[in-house]
Amino acid sequence: MSERELKRIEVLSKVIERRISTASGAKILGLTVRQTQRLLRTFQDDGAAALRHKARGRCSNNRIVDNVRDFVLELIREHYVDFGPTLVREKLLERHQIAVSKETLRKWMTEAAIWTSRRERKRQIHQPRGRRDCFGELVQIDGSHHWWFESRGPKCALLVYIDDATGKLLHLRFAGSENTFDYLIATKAYLQEWGKPISFYSDKHGVFRTTHGSEKDRTTGLTQFGRALYELNIDIICANSPQAKGRVERANQTLQDRLVKELRLRGISTIEAANAYAAEFATDFNARFGKEPRNPKDMHRPLADHENLDSAMCRKEMRTLSQALTLRYDKVLFILDPSVFAKRLAGKKVVVCDYPDGRLEIMEGSTSLPYRTFDKLRSVHRSEIVENKRLDEALAMVAEMQAGRELTRSQHGPRRTGQANHLFGIPDGSQSNGYQKRGRKPGRRTDFMNDPAVIARREQALAGLLAAE
Known part of the structure; x- marks a missing residue:
């Protein structure tokens, strides 16, 4: 029986023994006098068992099956x-x-163990993990965004490569942000200096891991960086928490203290100068904080004969050639030279290789296909239009609209920092048809279109066209 029912039995027993009155018992039980009298009759006739709730042991009428x-x-x-x-x-x-x-x-x-309330969630326990035995067995990589130049220069990212077994800095590279091209450049320099490690250990940044893989592709779930490592037979492991890759996280804290001060003493305020000094700093850092591995074996491997480092460290995308031997990449139309070999590829897939240094190749197997480009973002030149009294005002309005907006590439296209446009040789960040710097937002066209002078000129041009008709 429940505690409430036992209390009722005790109080009703006192009422029957005339130790307390019915009104006093009702007050103790929190019931009315009439309800207490009904309970008293039931208790006297059927005993204590009659005070149990009648629905006990039965399913509720509103119970979900x-x-x-x-x-x-x-x-x-x-x-x-x-x-x-x-x-x-x-x-x-x-x-x-x-x-x-x-x-x-x-x-x-x-x-069903699907949900745990916040109050019941226990703090995660991150137990320490021992270092790997051999040099080059596991290399942790991470990007650290910081004011490395303090007030002397812009905020940027430092790409850090540190060996798990020895704690030595194997490569440092300053970049405007954590992006695929800068990681490809840094990894290529690392591989040229040390060779291929067994595996890289990173976080779940978008450069290293994606959740939108194709079911038809054997490299499902791999980013461009992951695909490059796959071609070179290097594993990549993505940590589930920052504590899992604590070696590089603690190194970042040390670098944000020591490296910032070293850059200040040397008056370094640009990414180029910092990259030139990075190797000297890493050598001094390793002499101070590096440890000897438990096993002296170096696990770095040389590149195999069939492995092309330059070909792997680029952005690759599949495109299907049209019957006119054309393809589109980043809002640019590429027109292949109509050679005998190229004509056989009509309707078939080719690979567009976009290199970090700005070069672009269209490959079929190991063959590079020559091409020319047709930029669909180029503006209409006023001098190339034949004079026409009906279109004169309309074209003037179009020319002004084009002058008031920035031409940008696809939002999903490749972005570089400090590199030339691989299509037209225009430095990055210019007002022409080149790539925009990563992080720069394109000018809003809507602000220009809402300008009263532009609206009036547009209405005047349209009225002229209607009158001419």
């Missing part, structure tokens, strides 16, 4: 495994027309 509960849990595991009970309730009602209260869902998800 087990089949519905199992079906809902299956939907949660399939679609909403990382959702909270409140959001799950909304999605079940919105997408599956199933109405279940959030507290019921919370109970079900807790019993």
Whole structure:
């Protein structure tokens, strides 16, 4: 029996023994006098068992059947495994027309070990991991965004390569940001100096890991950087937490203290000058903090005969040639020279290799196909239009609209920092048809289009066209 029922038995027994009055007993139980009198008659006629709740042991009339509960849990595991009970309730009602209260869902998800309340979540335990035995067995890589030049220069990123077994800095590179091209350049320099390590250990930055892989591609789930390592037979491991790659994280803290001060003493304020000094700093750092590995064997491997470092360390995308031997890449139309070999490739796939230094090649196997480009973003030149009294004002308006906006490439296209445009040889960041610097937002066209003078001129030109018709 419950505690409340036992209390009722005790109070009613005192009322029967006339130790307290019925009104006093009702006050103790928190009931009315009439309800206490009914309980007293029931207790005298049928005994203590009659005070038990009549619905005890019976299923509720509003109880949800087990089949519905199992079906809902299956939907949660399939679609909403990382959702909270409140959001799950909304999605079940919105997408599956199933109405279940959030507290019921919370109970079900807790019993099924899908959901743990914040109060019950325990702090994660990160136990220390021993160093690897051999030099080159595991190399941790990370990018550290910091004011490396303090107020003397812009904020930038330092790409750090550190050996897990010895704690030695193997390569440092300053870059405007963590991007694929700078990681490819830094990794290529590392491989040329040390050789191929067994594996790289990184975080889950978008350069190293993607969740949008193609089911038809054997390199599913790999980024351009991961694909380059795959071609060179180098593994990449993505850590689940910063603590897992604590070696490079602690090195970043040391660098943000010592390296910043060394750059200040030498008056270095540019990325180019800092990259020139990075090797000297790494040598001094390794002499002070480097450790000897437990096993003296060097696990770095030389490049195999069939491995081309320059070909691997680039951005590669598949494109299908049209029947006119053309393809599009980053809003540029590439027209292949109609050679006998190229004509046989019409309708077939080729590989566009975009190199970090700005070069671009269209490859079929090991053959580079010559091409010319047609830039679809180039402006209409006023001098190339034949004079026409009907179109004169309209073309003047178009020319002014083109002058008031910045031409940008695709938002998903490759971005470089401090490198020339591989299509037209224009330095990055110019106002012409080159790539925009990473981080720079293109000028908003809507601000120009809403200008009153432009609106009036556009209406005047359209009125002239209608009148001419």
